[in-house]
């Protein structure tokens with residue numbers, strides 16, 4: 001692990017109920033009372049949730065319920081109007097995306113954002129911070145091998161199919177050796193065989209200690225692999241718990257099924 | 258390897274011209290070196306980082322005036338060129354910090370405006386610059402040293418770009434060009450990189466501006482900040498291929514030769530013909546001559562960013578899935 005961490009602030013003022021020393025051992029990511037409006041539209045209102053270290057945690061919710069907005073706030077791409085985000089007990093609400101990324105958060109995007117006029121290898125190597133060129137290439141090849149996409153190495157970003165892009169984006173995020181991965185709909189629009197392959201890869205990554213936090217509409221997979229699921233509707237968390245609890249929750253059935 | 262051969266051969270050819278060529282060949286090549294330096298500098302920020310703009314001539318002009326005023330004060334032209342390069346960097350630093358927050362047409366046109374502002378300063382402060390009359394300098398007696406300094410800057414830029422193209426820094430600049438938001442979200446220090454590139458792209462134009470003033474032994478605002486210089490530079494990079502190692506060189510050579518041939522044969526309509534040639538290339542090779550050749554993978558065309566591919570093709574016995582995380 002060569003991930004650079006934010007040093008503890010000289011005078012940290014952690015809120016008493018979140019981010020205390022014992023708590024961060026279990027909760028790698030804490031979102032506290034986050035709200036976000038776009039003009040008159042309330043995308044998120046008072047969302048609080050946490051992600052257990054080493055867990056697979058899912059977010060589900062109807063279209064437009066604020067899932068991607070939540071991820072963008074955690075990753076620093078958007079600033080919340082209210083509330084705070086803690087990563088490993090440190091407040092990262094105002095940190096830049098690059099800083100948050102270098103503190104261990106890797107992410108993929110709902111709509112592919114590969115670098116189109118660059119090869120897959122270059123897409124990966126570009127984001128290997130701190131490693132030498134040779135190490136970066138070595139790491140990239142290892143990841144392509146791990147995700148079974150070695151054949152794509154010299155293809156251009158623009159040449160890839162939808163599913164291939166999703167895999168390459170996952171590989172690219174893993175180049176950063178993250179401790180948490182934010183995956184925005186990794187299974188959307190992908191055939192079931194490839195979906196199962198991605199599931200296998202994600203579980204293998206979790207075995208190695210990575211925390212996975214993902215959004216998806218694919219209920220079969222979400223209910224199967226998540227330890228904890230948060231259900232968003234109209235910018236609020238309306239339910240959370242394990243698969244059984246979510247399945248039987250009447251509010252979820254109303255809003256979602 | 259192929260790249261190195263191309264660089265060495267063309268540099269060697271250019272180096273013998275002052276000994277075998279005519280006066281005319283010499284002046285043609287001096288102009289060519291000026292444009293090669295300008296085109297490569299523009300390629301750094303416009304081609305690699307994707308921040309295309311119409312204001313590079315501001316650095317050329319400011320450099321020309323910095324150098325001319327220093328020579329006027331009695332300093333050697335070489336020292337003046339060094340100071341001019343520095344003035345370009347010093348101007349680019351705050352300008353980049355302010356202007357690189359916006360992109361696309363706003364940055365492009367904003368920089369054009371900056372060049373016009375600089376030009377009006379050169380006109381307005383006539384106590385120092387002699388305004389529209391221009392500054393007359395003592396001509397240098399021997400043009401050869403000047404020629405070789407321009408030669409060194411031009412090929413220095415080629416080598417620098419070749420190194421950049423094969424480095425991770427170059428790939429990170431391309432990532433900014435392709436998708437700055439994603440690059441930022443993946444930990445690439447985009448602000449630092451683009452300001453740094455912008456500053457680097459201002460040094461050679463400013464130094465060359467001063468050397469060009471030395472060559473002409475004259476400078477006035479219309480020459481220093483000529484929009485035609487800007488447009489020709491950009492046309493060369495587009496013609497040759499943006500964000501490539503040899504695009505600016507090929508573009509500058511092709512454009513200069515075509516320009517020269519047409520100008521001498523068809524003086525009345527030569528500008529229209531140059532326009533037609535550019536149009537034809539843009540239509541048939543939208544990414545420029547070099548990109549076109551690279552797609553065809555002709556044997557004599559060096560591949561882009563080949564060093565990574567070479568690293569990747571090395572046999573590596575130790576590669577195991579554990580590497581992945």
Ligand SMILES: Nc1ncnc2c1ncn2[C@@H]1O[C@H](COP(=O)(O)OP(=O)(O)OP(=O)(O)O)[C@@H](O)[C@H]1O
Pocket residue numbers: 038041042043061062063064065066067068069070110
């Ligand atoms: N940049 C933006 N500007 C304005 N409105 C936005 C912006 N981003 C999102 N929204 C709006 O905020 C709401 C929440 O969007 P968000 O993308 O977070 O939903 P989502 O749950 O990810 O939906 P989906 O399942 O369709 O991806 C939507 O109504 C959307 O139109």
Ligand SMILES: [Mg+2]
Pocket residue numbers: 067068069110
């Ligand atoms: Mg979404």
